[in-house]
Amino acid sequence: MQTVELTEPGVFEHRERDRPDPEPGELLVRTTHVGICGSDVHYYEHGRIGDYVVEDPLILGHESAGEVAAVGEGVTGFEPGDEVTLEPGVPCGECARCRAGEYNLCPDVEFMATPPDHGAFAEYVAWDADFAYRLPENVSTRAGALCEPLSVAIHATRRADVELGDSVLVSGAGPIGMLVGEAVRAAGAGSVLVSDVVGTKLERAEAYGATATVNVADESLAEAVDDFTDGEGVDVVIEASGAAASIESTVDVVRRGGTVVCIGLSAEDEIPVETNEIVDKELDFKGSFRFRNTYDDAVSLLERGAVDVERIIDFEMPMSDLTAAFERATEPDVVKGMVTVGE
Ligand SMILES: NC(=O)c1ccc[n+]([C@@H]2O[C@H](COP(=O)([O-])OP(=O)(O)OC[C@H]3O[C@@H](n4cnc5c(N)ncnc54)[C@H](O)[C@@H]3O)[C@@H](O)[C@H]2O)c1
Numbered sequence: 586m587q588t589v590e591l592t593e594p595g596v597f598e599h600r601e602r603d604r605p606d607p608e609p610g611e612l613l614v615r616t617t618h619v620g621i622c623g624s625d626v627h628y629y630e631h632g633r634i635g636d637y638v639v640e641d642p643l644i645l646g647h648e649s650a651g652e653v654a655a656v657g658e659g660v661t662g663f664e665p666g667d668e669v670t671l672e673p674g675v676p677c678g679e680c681a682r683c684r685a686g687e688y689n690l691c692p693d694v695e696f697m698a699t700p701p702d703h704g705a706f707a708e709y710v711a712w713d714a715d716f717a718y719r720l721p722e723n724v725s726t727r728a729g730a731l732c733e734p735l736s737v738a739i740h741a742t743r744r745a746d747v748e749l750g751d752s753v754l755v756s757g758a759g760p761i762g763m764l765v766g767e768a769v770r771a772a773g774a775g776s777v778l779v780s781d782v783v784g785t786k787l788e789r790a791e792a793y794g795a796t797a798t799v800n801v802a803d804e805s806l807a808e809a810v811d812d813f814t815d816g817e818g819v820d821v822v823i824e825a826s827g828a829a830a831s832i833e834s835t836v837d838v839v840r841r842g843g844t845v846v847c848i849g850l851s852a853e854d855e856i857p858v859e860t861n862e863i864v865d866k867e868l869d870f871k872g873s874f875r876f877r878n879t880y881d882d883a884v885s886l887l888e889r890g891a892v893d894v895e896r897i898i899d900f901e902m903p904m905s906d907l908t909a910a911f912e913r914a915t916e917p918d919v920v921k922g923m924v925t926v927g928e
């Protein structure tokens with residue numbers, strides 16, 4: 586089968602590998618769609634993210650969907666031809682965090698496209714059937730692949746305990762921020778203010794249903810939040826930019842007794858956050874890491890048309906042009922690139 590492998594920063598090689606056989610409990614999936622995530626682009630450009638270093642050729646891509654080609658021994662509930670989306674992390678199932686149900690925090694998780702684990706820019710992937718989800722007829726594999734970033738958004742929305750009518754600031758209008766906007770609206774948020782530094786992304790966020798937007802490159806976030814909430818501060822901030830200035834400001838713009846959830850990962854080693862403000866305002870200040878138990882709900886949201894993930898896709902290119910697709914994905918106004926695999 587055809588794969589595309591990152592051999593060094595900026596270099597993809599197209600290779601032939603043996604098609605995997607599904608092990609007991611696994612499905613063999615013929616990949617059809619893979620979204621390009623910011624972390625894929627980071628590995629492509631730098632060959633590492635923190636301590637995760639690409640030392641051997643690595644197949645990137647972890648936002649994937651396709652068609653079941655074969656069913657491994659002992660697997661029930663799937664048959665060849667079923668369209669599925671794959672949850673990219675398979676936890677150990679035995680550690681304390683897995684046993685507590687917080688399997689996204691498993692230290693031994695096998696996560697696609699995180700060295701040394703390969704991802705989905707390959708014609709076929711063999712994957713644990715417990716982490717495959719059948720797509721209903723009205724959900725395409727193109728949309729199904731985006732259950733992954735939608736899951737990041739659903740998990741953060743749950744961490745934020747968004748309640749009916751809440752005012753929410755979503756900081757960052759990249760793919761994660763855009764889908765957080767969708768997820769908090771689906772959860773009942775009453776109004777959503779989106780911030781970014783790129784005007785075209787904010788225009789898209791508005792077209793996507795944001796109540797208001799603020800370009801923090803030339804407007805004051807604090808003033809925009811004051812206007813938005815009559816000086817109260819927002820009930821919830823979901824930080825999805827990773828920008829230091831944004832992370833620092835979260836505790837200023839949230840209301841007393843409100844909630845801040847950080848998804849964004851910063852390039853800085855340290856960011857000063859006013860801990861006295863967290864105490865004085867009695868804030869819930871939380872992190873949100875990947876996702877757990879989100880895929881069934883992500884598929885259901887798509888099936889019911891409660892969220893639209895395809896609107897964030899800017900372009901679709903074939904895996905045979907993966908280098909060009911990754912170069913295009915780095916353009917500043919691009920939100921999401923989608924790669925098609927196979928014919
Ligand atoms: N916690 C997790 O599990 C998880 C999962 C996926 C992504 N992430 C992280 O979440 C963040 C968002 O992911 P993404 O793929 O959407 O990234 P992205 O880089 O595509 O989007 C970030 C957006 O933030 C905007 N931005 C920059 N400075 C800003 C500022 N001061 N205020 C507001 N917006 C600003 C950028 O213009 C961009 O549109 C990244 O830091 C990523 O690493 C975390």
Ligand SMILES: C[C@@H](O)[C@H](N)C(=O)O
Nearest residue numbers: 622624699733737875
């Ligand atoms: C969760 C996933 O989208 C993220 N890029 C990660 O590797 O953690």
